[in-house]
Amino acid sequence: MDADVIVIGAGLAGLQSARRLERGGLSVLVLESADAVGGRVRTDRVDGFLVDRGFQVLNPAYPAVRRWVDVPALGLQRFGVGAIVRTGDRTTTLAHPLRHPRHALTTMSSRLTPPSDLMALARWIGPTLWRATAASRAASDATLRESLDAVGLTGRLRRDVLDTFLAGVLADSTGESSANYVRLLLRSFAMGAPGLPAAGMQALPEQLAAALVGGIRLGTAARELRDTADGVRVTTDTGSLSARAVIVAVGPQDVAGLTALLAPETHGLTTWWFRATGEPRTGPFLLLDASRPGGGPAGPIWNSAVISEAAPSYAPDGRHLVQATTLLDRPDGRATEAEVRQDLARLYATPTDRWEVVAHHVVEHTLPAQPPPLADRAYTWAGDRVVVAGDHRATGSIQGALVSGDRAARAVATRLRV
Ligand SMILES: Cc1cc2nc3c(=O)[nH]c(=O)nc-3n(C[C@H](O)[C@H](O)[C@H](O)COP(=O)(O)OP(=O)(O)OC[C@H]3O[C@@H](n4cnc5c(N)ncnc54)[C@H](O)[C@@H]3O)c2cc1C
Structure with missing residues (x-):
């Protein structure tokens, strides 16, 4: 045996499962096809800028992050809890009134937050804020679109803010995601x-x-898994390895190649990273576009941010890094550089012809689809000694990946002891 357990995939799920197994006293070997750990969480340094392979953020409030990640050691540079919303030639800052009291008045009195919408929002998310996560998961579920319609959240807060923000977070502009999942995410x-x-x-x-x-x-x-008398043999592109059990922690697009499971449906996005000239100013907030009459962005960009305002370490001194996200489920998701640049000029109301592209990432399989009902599961057995972990087994997030890896490892440890 080369190890008690072979973990395939060094994304967050695989790494957390390896950690859990080692803490339980088992020997672990992790196989990763890429040249570094991280999976969908990778960062490159380009001309002094830090660019993640697709814009994403770490939420320190995720229970799994609180439990298993040393957040202070990461030196987290925080975004504001809110957004700047562009509607035509106006911008409005909407922010969490307790975290950003300076913006409380504009937030509460904005035409983007009519009282009827705020009350409907409270009805929609209220119970999730105070009841236990398990109860929220188990509550009756519907698509996000149906669920918001049902509580009467149909005004500008929905059309111009929530729908646009959530489409970017979920890489899904269809509104077909699980409402229960989105409520937990917003919490x-x-x-x-x-x-x-x-x-x-x-x-x-x-x-x-x-x-x-x-x-x-x-x-x-890893290319192939085969059961043996006392475990599993893993064929890799450089030879064969064996273990008493295997955790398959590959992304959604690769799981069908190693197991009999079907490939989960996924949603994708692209991130453009620009070095901006001048000083586009949004503070540490995400910029959402709701300039299309009836809601949603008027161009290909669903959200943008001056990353260096929130995270100065991402740009050399005095430089500015801007991200712009487009969604692959939209006809303009693969907009050209010229189209994106033109849209950025409109969004920031500044010329962008001298902005330089630092990187462009097309991430076809950003997140697994999350249709209702929100399943209460974290891993799937794919054989007597093979368990599948990853965000596509739980929820499409850092939280989901970590929980999935952890629970899969506990399940394997229990089976090996038995
Ligand atoms: C652009 C983008 C934005 C995101 N935004 C957020 C966000 O803001 N907040 C949030 O919580 N989450 C976000 N996510 C989701 C989050 O990053 C993922 O849910 C999480 O990283 C998934 O981890 P994983 O371990 O399940 O899978 P992966 O990260 O996909 O890891 C799988 C690993 O398996 C490896 N592998 C595949 N096949 C093999 C093989 N045959 N042999 C060996 N190794 C193999 C892969 O190389 C990869 O390293 C975002 C993701 C992306 C891409």
Whole structure:
């Protein structure tokens, strides 16, 4: 045996499962096909800028992050809890009134937050704010669109703010995601101020990996799994390995290649990273576009942010890094550089012809689809000694990936002891 357990995939799920197994006294070998750990959480340094492979943020309020991540060690640089919304030639800052009292008055009196919408929002999310997570998951579920319609949240707060914000977060503009999932997600946003680690998002998986004593074999892809008399044999592109059990912690697009499970449906987005000239100013807030009559963005960009305002370490001194996100489920999701640049000029009301592209990431499989009902599961057995973990088994998030890896590891440890 090469190890008690072989973990395939060094994303967040795989790394957390390896950590849990090692803490339980089992020997673990992690196989990762890429050249570094992190999976969908990777960061590159380009011309002095830090660019994550697709804009994402770490929410320190996620229970799994609170439990298993040393957030202070990451030097989290926080975004504001709110957004700047562009409607035509106006911008409005809407922010959490307790966290940003300076913006409380504009937020509460904005035409984007009519009282009828605020009351409907309270009816919709209220119970999730005070009851236990398990009860919220188990409550009757519907699509986000149906659920918001049902409480009468149909005004500008919905059309111009929530729908646009959530489409970017879920990489899904259809409104077909689970309402229960979205409520839990928004609860996390209300409880924590998401941010970016000083060394980039990849510092998160690197922190998890640093705690491992067993090996991580980078550049090693698992090709096939076979049951043996006392465990599982893993064929890799460089040879064969065996273990008493295997955790398959690959992303949604790869799971069908190693197990009999079907590939889960996914949603995708693209992130453009620009070095901006001048000083586009949004403070540490996300910029949403709701300039299309009836709601939603007037161009391809669903959200943007001056990353260096929230996270100064992402840009060299005096430089500005701007991200712009487009959604692949929209016809203009693959907008050209010229189209994105033109849209940014409108959004920031400033010329952008001298802005330089630092990187462009097209992430086809950003997140697994999250249709209702929200299942209360975290992993799936795919054989007697093979368990599948990853966000696509739980919820499409850092929280989901970590919980999935952890619970899968506990299940494997229990089975091996039995
Ligand atoms: C652009 C983007 C934005 C996001 N925004 C957020 C956000 O703001 N907040 C949030 O909570 N979540 C966000 N997420 C989601 C979050 O990053 C993921 O849910 C999480 O990282 C998934 O981790 P995972 O371990 O399940 O899968 P992955 O990260 O996909 O890891 C799977 C690993 O398996 C490896 N692998 C695949 N096949 C093999 C093989 N045959 N052999 C060996 N190794 C293999 C892969 O290389 C990869 O390293 C975002 C994701 C993206 C891409």
